[in-house]
Amino acid sequence: MSEVIDGRKMSAEVIGKVKALTADLAAKGGGKPGLAVVIVGEDPASQVYVANKSRTAKECGFHSVQHTLPADAAEADLLKLIGELNADPAIHGILVQLPVPDHIDSGKVIQTIAPEKDVDGFTFVNVGKLGTGEAETAFVPCTPAGSMLLIERVRGKDLSGLNAVVIGRSNIVGKPMANLLLAANCTVTVAHSRTKDLAALARTADILVAAVGRPEMVKGDWVKPGATVIDVGINRIPAPEKSEGKTRLVGDVAYAGAAEVAGAITPVPGGVGPMTIAMLMANTVASAYLAAGLARPRF
Ligand SMILES: Nc1nc2c(c(=O)[nH]1)N[C@@H](CN(C=O)c1ccc(C(=O)N[C@@H](CCC(=O)O)C(=O)O)cc1)CN2
Numbered sequence: 001m002s003e004v005i006d007g008r009k010m011s012a013e014v015i016g017k018v019k020a021l022t023a024d025l026a027a028k029g030g031g032k033p034g035l036a037v038v039i040v041g042e043d044p045a046s047q048v049y050v051a052n053k054s055r056t057a058k059e060c061g062f063h064s065v066q067h068t069l070p071a072d073a074a075e076a077d078l079l080k081l082i083g084e085l086n087a088d089p090a091i092h093g094i095l096v097q098l099p100v101p102d103h104i105d106s107g108k109v110i111q112t113i114a115p116e117k118d119v120d121g122f123t124f125v126n127v128g129k130l131g132t133g134e135a136e137t138a139f140v141p142c143t144p145a146g147s148m149l150l151i152e153r154v155r156g157k158d159l160s161g162l163n164a165v166v167i168g169r170s171n172i173v174g175k176p177m178a179n180l181l182l183a184a185n186c187t188v189t190v191a192h193s194r195t196k197d198l199a200a201l202a203r204t205a206d207i208l209v210a211a212v213g214r215p216e217m218v219k220g221d222w223v224k225p226g227a228t229v230i231d232v233g234i235n236r237i238p239a240p241e242k243s244e245g246k247t248r249l250v251g252d253v254a255y256a257g258a259a260e261v262a263g264a265i266t267p268v269p270g271g272v273g274p275m276t277i278a279m280l281m282a283n284t285v286a287s288a289y290l291a292a293g294l295a296r297p298r299f
């Protein structure tokens with residue numbers, strides 16, 4: 001059986017380091033890191049994530065503010081709020097929880113965030129830095145950044161020459177994940193819904209990242225023996241075995257079968273998910289260090 005990669009433990013370690021850095025920053029006269037979390041509407045999953053982010057920010061010793069806009073808020077009001085947060089010196093990180101309601105242009109909203117406060121790493125400046133080998137000076141999106149820490153924990157920092165297959169090409173996970181693995185000198189293939197013979201391709205992967213949003217799509221016989229499997233999927237599926245109407249959380253990987261073959265694998269829940277919030281805190285404290293003219297802390 002494979003090693004279970006404990007994302008809760010690793011995220012607690014990252015958060016511990018963020019707390020220490022926050023205390024150090026105050027001692028150096030740099031004040032508190034400030035994080036503004038913006039949510040539009042009442043999507044229940046988004047409400048949970050946003051509450052977790054605000055709570056974790058407070059636990060880290062940050063100045064933490066949450067802005068909740070109604071589902072029918074005008075796009076112009078959201079853009080105005082972002083403009084105010086961009087100009088607020090007490091705020092070092094701004095994030096707009098995704099998805100936003102359909103009448104709002106998420107691309108326009110994201111590109112309104114000042115790149116130096118874009119702790120989600122979604123603005124053109126940060127995406128461009130990552131894509132041109134400048135990841136060191138970029139804010140890297142939290143889920144792929146956290147996935148890289150988990151991969152390094154298992155395989156060490158030298159990933160040079162390993163075959164990596166990323167299933168999924170989203171802007172939030174698949175593409176930045178591929179760029180990070182490329183920057184680490186992996187041979188990277190990005191697969192997606194049009195990829196032919198995905199199972200055979202997946203079997204070439206020393207590092208297999210599943211980020212497609214399709215419950216349990218990656219089967220045990222898609223996994224190369226000894227591979228590191230990173231499951232980014234969070235899918236809620238019916239669980240009639242529990243009782244009528246109940247649901248359970250599964251990843252994009254059929255866990256039991258994959259765990260028999262993999263060298264190491266992330267569970268769902270408790271794998272990549274908790275790292276997303278930890279890396280948001282890491283990016284925010286880094287932003288506050290940069291704003292204070294101090295060297296950027298590394299994770
Ligand atoms: N602005 C952003 N929006 C969204 C992002 C993001 O990084 N920035 N990512 C996702 C949602 N997300 C954070 O926002 C997120 C998803 C999941 C988890 C997590 O801890 N998952 C748990 C299980 C949670 C559950 O029980 O439902 C786990 O995997 O253990 C954290 C953050 C989309 N939007």
Ligand SMILES: [Mg+2]
Binds near residue numbers: 170171172
């Ligand atoms: Mg997407």
